[in-house]
Amino acid sequence: MVNIGQSQLRTEDFARIIYAQEELSLNEAALGQVSANYKFLKQFAANKLIYGINTGFGPMAQYKVSDENLLQLQYNLIRSHSSGSGNLIPPHLVRALMVARLNSFMQARSGVHPELVELLATLINKNITPCIYEHGGVGASGDLVQLAHLGLALIxxxxxxxxxxxxxxxxxxASLGIKPLTIHAREGLAVLNGTSAMTGIGMTNIIRAEKLLQWSVLLSAMVNEVVEAYDDHFSYELNIVKLHRGQNEIGAQLREVLKDSKLIRNRTEHLYNPDNLDQEVFEDKxxxxxxxxxxxxxxGPIYDTIRQAEEVLVNELNSVxxxxxxxxxxxNVFHGGNFHGDYVSLEMDKLKIAITKLSMLSERQLNYLLNNKLNQKFPPFVNLGVLGLNFGMQGVQFTAxxxxxxxxxxxxxxxxxxIPNNNDNQDIVSMGCNAALMTKKVIDNTFEVLTIQLMTILxxxxxxxxxxxxxxxxxxxxxxxxxxxxKFVEDQPKYKDLKQVRAYLEQTDALTSIQQN
Incomplete structure (x- = not known):
């Protein structure tokens, strides 16, 4: 069980809750701080003007709200902003969003009643996730629309x-005996005003991007094997003179995968041989x-990009x-813009660019294997049947x-x-949730490309x-x-094979295979 509030939530803790569906508990000391924070707000706000407590929201903040309408104000905010559209966000990503929001509340700086965090924890543990739509958030004043749908479910x-x-x-x-949230002070605004949708989705992107990178290293190693490449391009000596952590980590992983390969060639043995000097044209490249x-x-840069994105997203995950x-x-109560999602948005954009480059590398390696004029080693499209009659991997190349x-x-x-909106109150926004969802799509696509590459290698x-x-x-x-x-020789539909091999890539940790061997 993962304890929320005891210490900073790590990537591995997050993965256990989202992918292993491990239950969570609320740290008692942190829960006490949440209660103290709520009580302070109630006392502090009694005779002061505080945004979102006794004022309208956004450009409506210049309007004071009467005491008898303070709680209704919070309900109005939730209901009015539950305006998402498009596809539903998959339940496991909504679970990620909920964990991110809960962890932010457990920092005890949001003024929420303990009932809110306890209800969130209950819903997560019972695997009840609100229906939240992809379209709506602009990533400033938080993921307002996505989180409004969370708020709607909470009430x-x-x-x-x-x-x-x-x-x-x-x-x-009612059937499970769960009591909906009662608004106490600012629970509506507190739920909506945060970066938890982009952060939760972003954390899952990082976990899956890491898996893609592991597979790309392994498949790159296998391609080098089947074409009997030379060993010096991933050698320690060549890479250490380039002072980038990522490049040297990738080189080390390649060497680990290929340490007992009988196909990789040593350049000294094959090309540094004086007999080769008698040739005018070398048969080997x-x-x-x-x-x-x-x-x-x-x-290497993709490795570094994932590490940087992870550091930023984990910081956001543990932030107020x-x-x-x-x-x-x-x-005191401090007004500002901690809901702004630029940190997450920028890292998601960098991550999706990096993963797109990874998919491009995979496609080029695939093309090399399929084009007999390039590899001079395999039949066209690695066709194991009759050339002209059968087609091998030709069809799936189009998909890749x-x-x-x-x-x-x-x-x-x-x-x-x-794009400025909200009567230009939100005049510069992050589009962070869009960035996270688009990055997810790029990652989904790249698993498809690596699937085709792996099938071709086999x-x-x-x-x-x-x-x-x-x-x-x-x-x-x-x-x-x-x-x-x-193995196939005769042509058969490949869409079911693609689905099964992709599921294998998604569910298997390539790095574990490397370490075990």
Whole structure:
């Protein structure tokens, strides 16, 4: 069980809650601080003008709200902003959003009643997730529309997901004995005014991007194996003179995967031989194509980008990101813009650009294997049947190319795409939730591209009959994937194979395979 409020929530803690559906608990000391923070706000706001407590919201803040309408004000905010549209965000991403919002509240600077955090924890543990739509948030004043739908579910209205079905929140709560949230002071504004949608989705993007990078390293190693590439381009000596952490980490991983391969060639043995000097034209390529030879230089920046994004997103996950900030330690309330999502938006844009480049590398390696004029080693499209009659991997190449093209179009940054709104009160915004959702789409697409690459590599291995010469890591992957995607010669529809192999990539940790071998 993950304890929320005891210490900073780490990526691995977050993954356990979202992907392993591990339950969470609320730290008693932190819960006490939440209560103290709420009590301070109630006392402090009794005779003061405080935004969102006794004023309207946004450009309506110049209007004072009468005492008898203070609680209704919070309900009005939630209901009026529950205006999302488009596709529903998948339940596991909504769960991520809820964990991010809960963790922010447990910092005890939001002035919320403890009932709110306890209800959020209950819903997460029971795997009840509000129906929240993709479209609506501009990422300033927080993810207002997405979080409004969270607020709607908390007060027992709207719809929720539970056990694979959509239910009316009020009906499901009644059947499970769950009491909806009662507004006490500013719970409506506190729920809406934060970066938790973009942050929760962004955290899942980082976890999945890390998995993609691991697979890209492993598949790049396998491509180098089947074409019998030289070993110096991923050597320690070559890479250490380039002073980037990512490049050297990728080089180390490649060396670990390929340490017992019988296919990778040593340049000293094969090309530094005086006998080669008698040849006018060398049969062997002196250097491989860039997509094979520059793996450390291409994947290195992607490694660094993921690490940077993780640091920023974990900081945001553990931050107070609403407005105003209720500081019971200093006995004051501070107004500002901690709800602004620029930190997350920029990192999501950088991440999606990096993952798009990863998909481009995969597509180029795939093209090398499929184009016999380039590799001079395999039949066209790694066709194991009759040339002209059969088609091998020809059909799925179209899928890979079109998917990479979509990634390239999606890589336009949202961070610089601010549109003023809210009567120009929000005159510069982050579009952070859009950025996170687009990054998710790029990651989804890239799993599809790597799936096609892996299937092609296996066909190439079978054409060569080189299974016994593979590294132990590559051989292990070959055996596992061949169990769900058998070698084929005659043409058959491939869409079901694509789905199964993609599920394998999503569910299997490539780095674990490397470390175990």
């Amino acid at each position: 027992g209205e709207g719809e929720v997901h539970h056990e694979g079905k959509i239910h009316e929140a009020a009906e499901l709560y 002196v250097q491989e194509y860039y997509s094979l030879r520059c793996v450390t230089q291409v994947l 990101n609403d407005n105003p900030v209720i500081d019971h330690d200093n006995q 190319v079109s998917t990479v093209a979509e990634n390239q179009s999606l890589s336009f940054p949202m961070y610089v795409h601010s 066909q190439a291995i079978d054409y060569l009959g080189c299974q016994e010469k593979l590294s132990s890591v590559s051989a292990d992957v070959y055996q596992q994937v061949r169990a769900i995607f058998p």
